[in-house]
Amino acid sequence: MSKVALITGITGQDGSYLAEFLLEKGYIVHGIKRRASSFNTQRVDHIYQDPHVDNKNFILHYGDLTDSSNLTRILQQVKPDEVYNLGAQSHVAVSFESPEYTADVDAMGTLRLLEAIRLLGLEKKTRFYQASTSELYGLVQEIPQKETTPFYPRSPYAVAKLYAYWITVNYRESYGMYACNGILFNHESPRRGETFVTRKITRGLANIAQGLEKKLYMGNMDALRDWGHAKDYVRMQWMMLQQDKPEDFVIATGVQYSVRQFISWSAQELGITLEFEGEGTTEKAIVVSIEGENAPALSIGDVIVEVDERYFRPAEVETLLGDPAKAKHELGWEPEITVQEMCAEMVAEDLNIAKRHALLKLHGHEVPVSVE
Ligand code: NDP
Ligand code: GDR
16 A cells, blocks of 8 residues: 655645655655745646546645644544645745744644644544754754754744744653654755745846846845755655654754855856955955856856845845764764755756747746746
């Protein structure tokens, strides 16, 4: 008998990789997608199955983490062996703009799911994974951060995720549920949302190189992050639900770099060498050399990166560095893709898109070049 999984947030970066991973393992995968005014399933379109054919193993349901009746109905219908709660308002900066909605989805949404599992009597059958986050460490109390490091959340997003973390622990301890938290550090991919910093950089620089945009406007380039590849991290999400007893794990690479470094790598992938000048809000990056054919729109001396205070956050998380020792020793997990390899993959994909758009523009067609 195939195992059955239910994924919230299936249309997101992690949801799409996890769905692929579970399908390859022979699971029947159900996912919850939100109603939107236009199609929002681009990341899973390649695994979509026509609902009119029999024996489907990939099934999408309309739903929302703010609606407990709908979550209960889907759980009752699907009776999953495993639930992966990946759905969230996941943007830290946006959580300062929409704090109440973020709390409703990220904190209360997790409670709604756990409570629905319990009310349906599925608490002994259904294993539960909660997408917890390194943002819980916020103003860091220890370097590197591990499972025992105290939390100090610094945004409405992180505070909501703190509630979700503890309610998951609480349902495990109160009702004997197999429920666990993956405390994941930043992970990226070509499927990363366009407004998170890595994708904003790879997409922005590829567009600039192809003449579709003039400048990349950044926030705090001193921020340090421990970046891994989403493909490596969803493998660990699954591993966490296959153990004898539920435990929480930090998932990270154990290496950190600055946002500025990620900009330099991305530029290098395009054949562009940048020099950074100035400090704080006057910092900028200037093109000092160009190699190869990927940046026909640029000249030496062009200023292509500037700071815009709009992207500073009311409270910043300056540095995050994870210690994945527990995941390595207890589960044998190690990341396989380095941050530099990931950066190269992201730039290559965004360059392909930018080249297609440049060609369309050349022939007088409209192209989507919206920037954050
Ligand atoms: P994304 O932002 O790419 O995906 C979020 C998903 O949640 C999307 O499918 C989105 O739907 C869905 N969603 C948003 N609001 C609701 C709602 N009200 N009801 C139901 N679904 C909703 O995030 P990632 O894939 O990057 O991250 C997955 C999870 O892991 C998130 O919970 C995130 O907070 C957490 N996390 C992510 C890390 C990272 O570095 N990527 C690190 C640590 C934790 P739609 O497509 O319609 O917007
Ligand atoms: P983060 O990711 O807030 O860590 O949350 P993001 O990529 O948005 O920011 C990382 C760091 O880069 C700095 N930064 C900028 N960020 C954005 N988005 N845009 C900019 O222009 C910019 N300039 C500098 C930020 O200030 C920050 O320090 C992500 C999300 O996926 C969360 O859901 C997840 O929980 C955490 O990672 C772990």
